[in-house]
Amino acid sequence: MPSTAVSFAAEGPPFDMSAAPETIVLAADRSRLRLSWPNGDEAQLCAEHLREKCRCAWCTRARIDGSFTATFDGVTIERLTPIGDYAINIAFSDGHARGIYPWPYLQLLARGALEAREGTAAAPHDGQRA
Numbered sequence: 001m002p003s004t005a006v007s008f009a010a011e012g013p014p015f016d017m018s019a020a021p022e023t024i025v026l027a028a029d030r031s032r033l034r035l036s037w038p039n040g041d042e043a044q045l046c047a048e049h050l051r052e053k054c055r056c057a058w059c060t061r062a063r064i065d066g067s068f069t070a071t072f073d074g075v076t077i078e079r080l081t082p083i084g085d086y087a088i089n090i091a092f093s094d095g096h097a098r099g100i101y102p103w104p105y106l107q108l109l110a111r112g113a114l115e116a117r118e119g120t121a122a123a124p125h126d127g128q129r130a
């Protein structure tokens with residue numbers, strides 16, 4: 001049986017570098033992230049919303065099984081760890097530290113939070129903290 005060569009070399013990064021935030025600032029009370037992008041876009045995402053939107057295998061399985069916690073009231077961000085040039089890992093005060101948030105996903109969450117705050121999109125949780 002002949003082997004088939006597979007090339008993993010890409011002509012560029014496998015993600016949109018314009019989605020990478022220019023700054024990420026953790027609020028002093030650890031309740032939210034403030035993000036800004038080179039194009040001037042800015043957003044704030046609360047820890048509770050980020051925890052709710054975790055896409056790690058454990059959280060995904062819990063959603064499938066119907067055992068995922070509905071709310072994460074009072075959860076804060078304990079630690080931010082860069083993952084290469086493409087994402088951050090967020091550790092939360094409830095002990096969960098498995099989530100990797102790629103730049104495009106973080107930007108998508110930020111856009112959703114902004115749209116919900118402005119009333120241009122229906123969302124049950126706007127990601128913002130008053």
